[in-house]
Amino acid sequence: MMRILVVEDEAEMASLIMDRLQRSGFDADHVATIGDAQRAIDTGAYSLALLDRRLPDGDGVALIPHIKRSHPGVRVMMLTALDTVPDKVAGLDAGADDYLTKPFDIDEFLARIRANLRRSGDGAGSVPPVTVGALSFDLTAREVFVSGRPVVLHRRELALLESLVRRVGRATPRDTLIDEVYGGEGEIQSNALDALVSRLRKHLNECEAGVMIHPIRGIGYMLAKATA
Amino acid sequence: MKKFSLSARLVGHLLVGQLLVYLVVWMVNIPLSLTGVRADLDMIENDFAENRVRDEVSASLRRGPDGLAYIDPIPSLRERARKNPHLKFAVFDLNHISPLPGSSPDLVELIEKMGEIKPFSMNFQLESEKAPDLRGALTKQDTPVGRLLIVTYGYKFQWDDPLYYFRDNVRDNFLYFIPVAAAAAAIAWFAARRGLAPLRDAAAHAAQIDMDSIDQRIPLKGIPTETLPLVEAINAALARLDAGAARQRRFAANAAHELRTPVAILRTRIDALADSSQKTDLKRDVRRIQNIVEQLLVAARLGEHGGPADERIDVAKTIRAMVADYAPLVIENNRTIEFECDAPSVFVKGNRRSLECVVANLIDNALRAEPVGGAVHVRVTPEVTISVLDHGEGVPEHAREMIFEPFWRASEASSGTGLGLAIVKELVDLHKGQIRVESTPGGGATFKIILPPA
Numbered sequence: 001m002m003r004i005l006v007v008e009d010e011a012e013m014a015s016l017i018m019d020r021l022q023r024s025g026f027d028a029d030h031v032a033t034i035g036d037a038q039r040a041i042d043t044g045a046y047s048l049a050l051l052d053r054r055l056p057d058g059d060g061v062a063l064i065p066h067i068k069r070s071h072p073g074v075r076v077m078m079l080t081a082l083d084t085v086p087d088k089v090a091g092l093d094a095g096a097d098d099y100l101t102k103p104f105d106i107d108e109f110l111a112r113i114r115a116n117l118r119r120s121g122d123g124a125g126s127v128p129p130v131t132v133g134a135l136s137f138d139l140t141a142r143e144v145f146v147s148g149r150p151v152v153l154h155r156r157e158l159a160l161l162e163s164l165v166r167r168v169g170r171a172t173p174r175d176t177l178i179d180e181v182y183g184g185e186g187e188i189q190s191n192a193l194d195a196l197v198s199r200l201r202k203h204l205n206e207c208e209a210g211v212m213i214h215p216i217r218g219i220g221y222m223l224a225k226a227t228a
Numbered sequence: 229m230k231k232f233s234l235s236a237r238l239v240g241h242l243l244v245g246q247l248l249v250y251l252v253v254w255m256v257n258i259p260l261s262l263t264g265v266r267a268d269l270d271m272i273e274n275d276f277a278e279n280r281v282r283d284e285v286s287a288s289l290r291r292g293p294d295g296l297a298y299i300d301p302i303p304s305l306r307e308r309a310r311k312n313p314h315l316k317f318a319v320f321d322l323n324h325i326s327p328l329p330g331s332s333p334d335l336v337e338l339i340e341k342m343g344e345i346k347p348f349s350m351n352f353q354l355e356s357e358k359a360p361d362l363r364g365a366l367t368k369q370d371t372p373v374g375r376l377l378i379v380t381y382g383y384k385f386q387w388d389d390p391l392y393y394f395r396d397n398v399r400d401n402f403l404y405f406i407p408v409a410a411a412a413a414a415i416a417w418f419a420a421r422r423g424l425a426p427l428r429d430a431a432a433h434a435a436q437i438d439m440d441s442i443d444q445r446i447p448l449k450g451i452p453t454e455t456l457p458l459v460e461a462i463n464a465a466l467a468r469l470d471a472g473a474a475r476q477r478r479f480a481a482n483a484a485h486e487l488r489t490p491v492a493i494l495r496t497r498i499d500a501l502a503d504s505s506q507k508t509d510l511k512r513d514v515r516r517i518q519n520i521v522e523q524l525l526v527a528a529r530l531g532e533h534g535g536p537a538d539e540r541i542d543v544a545k546t547i548r549a550m551v552a553d554y555a556p557l558v559i560e561n562n563r564t565i566e567f568e569c570d571a572p573s574v575f576v577k578g579n580r581r582s583l584e585c586v587v588a589n590l591i592d593n594a595l596r597a598e599p600v601g602g603a604v605h606v607r608v609t610p611e612v613t614i615s616v617l618d619h620g621e622g623v624p625e626h627a628r629e630m631i632f633e634p635f636w637r638a639s640e641a642s643s644g645t646g647l648g649l650a651i652v653k654e655l656v657d658l659h660k661g662q663i664r665v666e667s668t669p670g671g672g673a674t675f676k677i678i679l680p681p682a
Contacts, residue, residue, distance in 0.1 A: 010489060016496040023500075081488040084529075103492035103518050106499040107556070171552035216555045218567030218606075219548060224559060225503070 002047035002117050002127065004028040007037045007063070008079070009055050013102075017050070017079075024110055025128025033057045041067055046074055047120045048113065051096070053080040053087075064094040075116040079104070107169030114139065114166065130165050133210025133225040137165040146209045156181055157200045160193075164213065164223035174220040197221060235420035239413045246409050254397065258390075275351075277383035278365050280392040281308065285317045285378050286371040289328070297373040299330025314362055314382030321376060322368075328376075335379050339366075354381065426450040430459055442470045477528045484525035491518050508560045515557055516592050523585045523651045530582055530658055540682050544574040544608050547587055551606050554591050562600050565591070569608040575682040576612055578659040586655050587614060589648045590675045594618035597673060612679045619672035623665045631665065 008014040009032045021028040031037050034057045051060040067074050078091045083101040091099050117127050129138040136145040144151045163180040182188050201213050214222045261269035284305040291297050309315050318331035327336040350366045364381030430446045437444050445463045498510045551567040558565040594604040597620025605617040634650035656663045661679040668674045
């Protein structure tokens, strides 16, 4: 399993992030200073570092070159309230792989962590499955379970569900869905995606997955837990 | 406040001053004359009476039925002659040849005796009278019967004679005084207008300065030194206001920035709660707080830089992403949100963050107004308009202007500080756009922003 290092000096924020990561199945450790972060990184146990910028012993950005030099496989995601373009440029220039500003949406936060872990150098590790309602999607093995029982889906339905699951709780643009489901297939019929969504929806309902695929006109679709 | 014109006041003061100087000079001349200090002004007290007597003689001239002029003393002259046996008067035509009937024979004889000398103006004494304090005068004068020579003698001082003397003096001197005074007044008027012109320019400059250009100062070039302290004081006041405004903006920006971390903590904490309708409400509320914080930050930063950055923004893309971003919150609140835009891209110039704030605020409001099960519509057209439609109670006609005023609230009971729409308007104004609220067909409010296309 891939480990995440959380570098955050705000104790409350740190405990909330840690709690959320652990509940989502990630292994994570927390440090509050650049010095501690440096020592933790040097143990070589981490695949992803979440870096705050304003830390008691300096700017988190200062840590990035050290990480990238000694452990090039570790992904770095800035997590900070500094949101101006120059701030972001400074972070990305220093070698950060991603930049998320506070306050952030928790679903987006988790999705970005998954995306970063997927791209991390030692891709061998596994990402915890994403659970929505009774549905559980193992992104590494591309397997679907409902209440622990495996569910078999048609190839395209699986691709669509994966696409939606990666952005669970957020709207996925139509173009992105078409790209990820029909990628490279040339022209597709305009209502093909909608028909596919209907089929997947029916399938998920039948096996009582406890999820909803909401249409959002002018945007695309959104997967969310079904409301009671 | 009572207004006054500096030019008018200057001219007024100048005219009054000149008049006073004239009076003083005239009054100073009297003692100079009476004491004989000035040789050319040989006057005694009785000389003051001459003007009056001469006037009475002039008023006594008549023309008979034969067309010939004669003296018919008016009652006051008659009375004067009765009281003063020395008084004599005579009137001649300009050739001295023919005295008018009624002239004193003594005077006629005396003048005729002068022979070769034809006086047209003189003062004299009569040796024969043995009265050194009595004098006579010969003066050319326009009378009711034409221009004639009037000779008077033996007039005596009365207390009010100087008034007549003064009246004649004024009449003669004002011919010179009026053009001189008028010229002085015109020069003063012109000088004042010219001198004040730089102040008018300064005022025009000051009128241009508002909160967005408070870093500007009134140029001191050409300002007269007399008014320099005023202009410098105004500039100093502007500098203090500028510094104060900058301090306030920094404070707002810092405060907004400091609020982000607690809002982030709050948001994450709410996310961690078990699902419930309360959680949904809390998520919506915290999103609103976050938007207001962002707005304050954006407004403060824009104020700092004087205007929106000239970024080229695809509003279709930006707003589509925002609608997508809002969708989860809207759906959790049992409403839906729809995005409509026929064009793939719609470009405007401005600041992306501030436009996002504007639209976020409108979506927040629409979400609160939209009834359960309804759909908030967000529409972008290439013209460029951005509309956010809800199907709530709408905004009554009379309130449609006021809702953009800071701290306006529909009623004491309604929620919100009313700051949101004021900031929205300010941000739209900075983009040289317009915002208005209309009715959604079928009921509800439509907020429409019109922006100049890039």
